[in-house]
Structure formats: structure tokens, C-alpha cells
Amino acid sequence: MSTPLIAPAAMFLLGAVALVRGPVGDDRPRARELGVRPGVFPTGPLNAITDVPGVRVGQVTLIEGDDVRTGVTAILPHGGDLFREKVPGAVFVGNAFGKLAGSTQVRELGTIETPIILTNTLSVGTAVGAVVRYTLDRPGNDDVRSVNALVGETNDGGLNDIRGGHVSVGHVLDAIRNASAGPVAEGSVGAGTGCEAFGWKGGIGTSSRVLPDRLGGWKLGVLVQANFGGVLTIGGTPVGQELGRYAYKDAVGQGEGTDRSGDGSCMVVVATDAPIDARDLERLAARGIFGLARTGSSFSHGSGDFAIAFSTAPGLRVRHGDSAVRSREILPSDAASPLFQAALEATEEAVENAILRASTTTGNGRTVEGIPIDRVRQILRARGITEDRHP
Numbered sequence: 001m002s003t004p005l006i007a008p009a010a011m012f013l014l015g016a017v018a019l020v021r022g023p024v025g026d027d028r029p030r031a032r033e034l035g036v037r038p039g040v041f042p043t044g045p046l047n048a049i050t051d052v053p054g055v056r057v058g059q060v061t062l063i064e065g066d067d068v069r070t071g072v073t074a075i076l077p078h079g080g081d082l083f084r085e086k087v088p089g090a091v092f093v094g095n096a097f098g099k100l101a102g103s104t105q106v107r108e109l110g111t112i113e114t115p116i117i118l119t120n121t122l123s124v125g126t127a128v129g130a131v132v133r134y135t136l137d138r139p140g141n142d143d144v145r146s147v148n149a150l151v152g153e154t155n156d157g158g159l160n161d162i163r164g165g166h167v168s169v170g171h172v173l174d175a176i177r178n179a180s181a182g183p184v185a186e187g188s189v190g191a192g193t194g195c196e197a198f199g200w201k202g203g204i205g206t207s208s209r210v211l212p213d214r215l216g217g218w219k220l221g222v223l224v225q226a227n228f229g230g231v232l233t234i235g236g237t238p239v240g241q242e243l244g245r246y247a248y249k250d251a252v253g254q255g256e257g258t259d260r261s262g263d264g265s266c267m268v269v270v271a272t273d274a275p276i277d278a279r280d281l282e283r284l285a286a287r288g289i290f291g292l293a294r295t296g297s298s299f300s301h302g303s304g305d306f307a308i309a310f311s312t313a314p315g316l317r318v319r320h321g322d323s324a325v326r327s328r329e330i331l332p333s334d335a336a337s338p339l340f341q342a343a344l345e346a347t348e349e350a351v352e353n354a355i356l357r358a359s360t361t362t363g364n365g366r367t368v369e370g371i372p373i374d375r376v377r378q379i380l381r382a383r384g385i386t387e388d389r390h391p
Helices: 103-109 121-136 169-177 239-243 278-294 337-357 373-382
Strands: 011-014 017-020 056-064 068-076 085-096 116-120 150-154 203-210 219-227 265-272 304-311 361-363 366-368
Touching: 056 169, 068 121, 068 169, 068 219, 068 361, 085 103, 085 278, 116 121, 116 169, 116 265, 121 150, 121 169, 150 219, 150 265, 150 304, 203 337, 219 337, 239 373, 265 278, 265 337, 278 304, 278 337
Parallel strands: 116 150, 265 304
Antiparallel strands: 011 017, 056 068, 068 116, 085 304, 203 219, 219 265, 361 366
């Protein structure tokens, strides 16, 4: 077998291993380059989850031989010690056919104390162990005896030798340690390397929104690991039907041997700098799941649809072991509606970016095509959506 490619936009050669950081797949457009602009709120400068101050993303992509197509994506709410300074967080479950390690404690305590890790289904245990080791090894954590690692997944076994256990503790640690606040690579990278969505290649996608000053000026970002199915909709256009790939096609008499049941999973991570507590963060996470419906998700029996939401507001951080009474400024629930709208919009666009940026991938004896960009352009133009290269 060949040496694995580890890709968390300059390339550094370390012996026979190539380490790549930053955006990849620049020959494939994001949604806005096709004129698709979901919603009404503007994006941040990067149109990524890293537009939320403090948020960092790191990715490791594993491509080895003919059958290893997997990886790790790490999301860090801030650059300090997350265990010592926990952030308010919440989880919302759309359909629980999946594994989200650490979710029960998040729902109980309303805090997140580790980096959020996304990987493949059978590597969740490895990722949990890696996050625990990362936390225990940090300076000042010599007395730590309990760590709630938060790890989500989707199943990339269609393109990846998932049973081979190719994700290592070192890969997870690399993703965490290489995390940065810059542009986020999308498509067939990190935990999205082996993902499929709506019958096409899926993967990692991200987007952001900035509220107007009169609504608080808060920033919100979403990152998705898109590996699910249904009837693809882009910019309100039934692209999946136009392209002839959609769930239950053969069942409704539109073809033979082309049925796609809509199975699969999606992880959604929502970040905001708005000072909202765990209760409203759970409501915000729910909008991340609801946003999948805009893209045509079937939310099928076999789909694991989970959303994690957190706030980076410094005044809401919870210091480990601190039992003192403290005052906090929290955004009232009546002011949360614009954030809910922003989450819907950013989730929709993140999924579109994940699919549009993902390139054709072969693995496990299968080839999954990247969605044909020229055909998508034609379909969108026919519906009056014109191409515009300026985000």
C-alpha cells in the first residue's frame, strides 16, 4: 500500500508524507459563485464557521491505496484550554441512527469541554481516546480524571475501508493541533473524504451569516459533514430531479435500478458569538437540522442527523471547578429569532458548498461522481438564477 496522504493551501513535504493546509478543490465553485444566495442575511468575510471569533477548524484527509478514503475534522470553539474554560453548548437530535459520543453530558450540563471531532462511524472510539489524551496532556490538567469528549460521525463505508481502522490517535491530534481560524477546506476533505450526498460526492461544507447591527450584529457559522440523501434542492430548484438522481426514483416509475432511499447521515455544527445559554442553543441547533429540509433531505430511517451548537461569548465561559455565584449577560429568548433564521440559511448553503466543492472519488471498487457543475449551471440559469463570481 502507498503512503497515506494527510491533508488537514501551501504544501509541505515531510519525508513521503504530504501535509496540506487550507482550501482545496478551487476548480469547483461554491454556491455563491453560481449565483445561489440562500436567505436574506449577509455572510462573513470567509463565509465559513471561522467567521465566528475564536473558532478554529483543522482537518486531516487520509487517501491511501485503492480503498482508504476517510479523515478527521476538528472544530475548536476557542484557542485556549477548553476543559478549563468550557463553552455553553447543546445538542439536537433529528434522527438518532448514529453515534454522537459525549452528547448526554452536554445535554445534562449544557457545556462543551473539548474540541468537537467529526470522523467515520467506526473511528469514534479512536477519536474519543485521542481527545481524552489531548486533554490530559495539556499543562495544568494533571488532576483531571473525567473528560467528556464530543465526537460525531457519518458512515463512509461505501468509498472507504471503514473496517480497517485507518484513523489513528495521531491523525485526530494532528487535526486538533493544526486547527486555524482561516479559510476552511470543503468537499472531499477531512471527515468528508468518503462521504456521499444525494447520489453524488458529498463532504465538508461551511457558511456564515452576520446579523445587521439593529439585530445585535452577531455572527453565526455552520459546518456540515454531508453524507445523506433525498431529493436535492439548490436555491429552491429541484436539481436532483432535473439531473435524474433522487430518492425513490424507481418506486415512482421514473427509472429502473436507480433507487436511492435517502439513507445516510449529516453532522451539523453551529457556532455563534451571541451570548445565549444552553436552552436557546438547543433551539438554535434544531434550526440546523431544520435547515437540512431546505436542501431536500429525506431524514430517512437510516439517517443519523445530529446538530451541535455552541456560543463563544467570553462572558458565558464556565471555569472548571468554579462554584462561585457569577452574573452573566444573556440574550433573551425573544431576541433569538434572527439567529434561528441565520442558522437555517447557513446550514442550507453549507450543504450546497459541500456537494458543489466535492470532487469525483474512487474507493472500495466504486466511483462516486462529483455533481456536474455545467449541468447545475444550466438548470439554475433556466430557473432565472444567474451566475455571479462575486460573493
